Amino acid sequence: MLAALVAGAYFFLQGPISQIIAATQGPADFTAEEAATGEDVVIMIHEGDGGSDITSTLVDEGVVKSFDAFYSILLQTTPEPVFQPGAYQLKTKMVASTALDALLDDGARLNQTVIVPEGTAAVDVLQSISEGTDIPLADLQAGAANVAGFGLPAEATTLEGFLFPATYTFSPGDTAQIVLQTMVNRQYEALDAAGVAVADRWKTIVFASLIQREAGLRVDYYKVARVFLNRLDPAQWESGLLQSDATVAYGTGNTHLVTTTDAERADAGNMYNTYAHPGMVVGPISNPGDLAIDAALHPADGPWLFFVTVNLDTGETVFSTTVAEHDAAVVVWQNWMREHPEYG
Template sequence: MIHGGDGGSDIATTLVDRGVVKSFDAFYALLLEATPEPVFQPGAYQLKTKMVASTALDALLVDGTRLRQTVVVPEGTAAVDVLQSISEGTDIPLTDVQAAAANVGSFGLPPEATTLEGFLFPATYTFSPGDTAQVVLQAMVDRQFEALDSAGVAVTDRWSTVVFASLIQREAGLAADYYKVSRVFLNRLEPARWQSGLLQSDATVAYGTGNTHLVTTTDAERGDAGNAYNTYVHPGMVVGPISNPGDLAIDAALNPLDGPWLFFVTVNLDTGETVFSTTVAEHDAAVVVWQNWMREHPEYG
């Protein structure tokens, strides 16, 4: 998806994240050199993976790569961004999508749900011209119900499963790590292992501040008790979903690996390498590795 207001760096980042191009720098440099400056229409585009940067740029500017009535929802996208994508990928005004989404009780969600967060399944959707916002949103909700049913989740457990899966979705990187991240948070909910009962997830704090794209926070944000999603202050599971999880995160929520881990930190943001630790000393050593990597890669700062 290309969203309204996306700049060149946003588009380059999206292409790298989706595997279309390998190098951010190569694609971004092409944009800076292009005359006249390329103009991209918001919406969903269909491109191959592993493209040369120049070929990807040409493809984005050719009629036919932009898909009509199509919405792409990546795993971990927050509901506010899904609504935006629906409007940009279809002919439905954003105000209509937002109004339909606000009628939460019309979608058959668990009684705890106050928004659609967590229940808009990440996938690629193609709709028919004339489909209403209610129809589009219900299709995404129904698809999430299908995923939960396929995973063996009872209707009464949909809320708790989606809440936990949404946390794993935002905090885990590599696919194999989802099941370890799941175990870390479950271990932190065991008083014998982790007295405070605080999950201490930056992703939850960021969500509560409205920064749905971030997993980093400030000292002040982590100390804000007024943020209901602040798991540095409020013990137990986060109060609600913080993203829309996919099949992998749901499976990890249901089938965590066995292990004693209490900490994890991604020490290489390029590869996603993550170190899981049991003791504070082990974790502190891993944090030093991450800090050193960040110093060597200031572009991530």
Template sequence: MTDPQPPENHPFAEFFRETPSNTSRRDAGRVEEPRRPRRDRRPKRRRSVRTIITIVVALVLVGGLVAAGSAVFLSYQPQIEKFVAGSDNAEDYTGTGTDEKVSFVINDGDVGEMIGDNLEKEGVVKTSAAFYNLLLSQPDIVFQPGTYTLSKEMSAQAALTALEDPANHVTANVVIPEGTVAADVLTTLSTDTGVPLADLQAEAANYTQFGIDASAPNIEGYLFPATYSFEPNTSAKDLLQTMVNRTYQSLDAAGVAVADREKVLTLASVVQKEARLEPDFYKVARVFTNRIADDMPLQSDATVAYGTGEKRVDTTDAERNDESNKYNTYVYTGLPVGPISNPGDTAIDAAVHPADGPWVYFVTVNLDTGETVFSTTLDEHNRAVEQYQAWSAANPGAGG
């Protein structure tokens, strides 16, 4: 489907604009130095007292250097012993370890020797030397930072194999479906990561810290729906920042200018709630943009329901007439005051590239299949509503 562009005089046209080590080797040969000219021989003289004193002082200094050298040796003795131990005879466990488990952390920047030291310290391998010696024979090993589940008393090879197995990489997997509201996103994050809900709510309330403009009413719309893998002990702020960054990624990919992010997310969030089948996302977006262009209210029950704080789709006459609800698109024209859900890539793309068509009405006539009828006139729409009512009467309780 090609991306339609609104005409220049379209009231919503501005909203939908598109933003485009060498290691050098020493010379193996020996360079012979030029011979010095021979000095004239002088008669031997008896050593003076001063000369003898100089020799004695020199001997004392040499003795001091020897003592200092001993101290240096002692300070490096552990490393020297480790080097010597790093041979094929380094002590090692056998087998895959005991039933006692260890949560082992590889930090960003850790190198093989550091990992070996930490494995020995945690009781995973018997000696760091055995593990490091193994790495020397496999120089292409690349470790991924993170937390791993290992066992006590593993052989060096078993530990290395376990660290390379993604199944041992401990992460918290969080799945956020499209259209999930922010309050439910925070609850899911807390449940799946163990981060206190109060911490997540406090960070979300300070939403401008994530780069969201202060004109937005809240963080709604910026917590992108996707499947995430979070490392243990990730902070509440970092969890939310990851999700907001993913939203920016989607907006950037769709060519949305920074100044238009809030408007696009608001429209996309309504499309996400109202559309059922993917092709209809683009038609629903067109219905709403046509209504905005014609100064018609959106009349979306999804926005009204969001403003009431209730988790339902249907609304009452009283709720649709409630002027205190700033999300009431039966009372107020244009987009609601902010997003009403967290939309996915398709809804965002539909908001930026709505289908080409004259429709200003739509209704889903089969809640099981998602079949939706789009209409240009009120008479057409009323007939479609009758079609839905007939289906609903024939299928009581269906589609819920």
């Protein structure tokens, strides 16, 4: 009986004890031993990024172990740190205090270096270039407006979709034309490597840009591609409407969102509104990388017509064939959202 009581007390108190230990030890941080195994990584700080934005970037890139580890130190630092926009050479698995010191060290900031993540819209790529190089944003905007000078497909009216996402290092004195052409040429290299014919570049980029914005986990890219192809098949989806919130958001100028309002989805004046206009979206909505291009060329086989991400932390996505299945998955997502109001 005594043993049973001890065991019961242990399990009953395990949770509170763990909370007390966590509170006294502070937020999760990498140890010096773990930091010794870190690998080189380049992160980008953008104009207007606040402390929470920078902290989230560091967590996402594996630089610091937890949000609280870095942010708590940031809040305690006086005077308040001032971060310069641009690219920074750091390590993964850094002790939070060391990461902060590195960001405030001019030596960590890389000159003429630009990071373009997959799915970034062209307007944001131009901003990143201006932050990482000496080229004024106005020069980049003017250069990008000269679409005919980049050898793009005839359908292209902007550089959207053709600025390949990667990390670039340019030379001092490089002009806007040189920088943008370098990114366009890199996208052509990716398309050529994937076996895309020159005549098929436009339709491949348009589809890949949609997949890039809608898919989460790597394994889901190919299934997302299939969902949209099935919706283009009248035998499976009579309306022919892709009903992608990412396309609608792009048409409103909200390039960072994949959510929309009822009014935005009802606006037929938005030519990117795939709730109102059937068929493939009229143009690229992001700059896709190799994975999205491959998914556009090699979609998975399957009958799915719906998908919804039910866990925003893990990216877990449920693919469904029927409305009933999809509705059940949506309930799972709604319950998860209620349990995680910070995502609301």
